[in-house]
Amino acid sequence: MFCPNCGAAEQAQESFCRICGLFLPDLTKLEPREAPISQNIQVNSFFSFATALISLILATLLYATVIGAGTPFVITVVAAFLVVIFVWQSLAFVRTLKLKRQVEELVPKRENSSEELSVPRITNRLLTSPDPSNVVQFETKRDLVRERSAD
Numbered sequence: 001m002f003c004p005n006c007g008a009a010e011q012a013q014e015s016f017c018r019i020c021g022l023f024l025p026d027l028t029k030l031e032p033r034e035a036p037i038s039q040n041i042q043v044n045s046f047f048s049f050a051t052a053l054i055s056l057i058l059a060t061l062l063y064a065t066v067i068g069a070g071t072p073f074v075i076t077v078v079a080a081f082l083v084v085i086f087v088w089q090s091l092a093f094v095r096t097l098k099l100k101r102q103v104e105e106l107v108p109k110r111e112n113s114s115e116e117l118s119v120p121r122i123t124n125r126l127l128t129s130p131d132p133s134n135v136v137q138f139e140t141k142r143d144l145v146r147e148r149s150a151d
Helices: 037-066 073-106 119-126 138-150
Strands: none
16 A cells, blocks of 8 residues: 555555554545535435425316316315425425525635545644744653652
């Protein structure tokens, strides 16, 4: 296996790179990722809209063609049920659009919308860069502990 960061060869999986220290996971054990929330919202809004539209068309066809003086009660109930489905799915579609707006406000904008934020980018953005002038050597710490314990 090659390290994707530095290109060093003959690396063991589920360990750290011997050159740059990057963790190298076993890619055969990775589970598939859950779909992004934006994709879930898009699918949900599509099906809500499609169901509302189809139920409205079917209810309109039933009321326009079948329902009349001699129509069985069951057909009238089915037409009323289709109207209720239309109202329910229309409200679900509106709620999904509101949720989409809220998610767009919360999720940070990316340069490429298909690109997910990776852990190293988030970490690099949140952590400050190291200050080499502020490094204390290990031996110095040990000497300080010895001095304090001797007192």
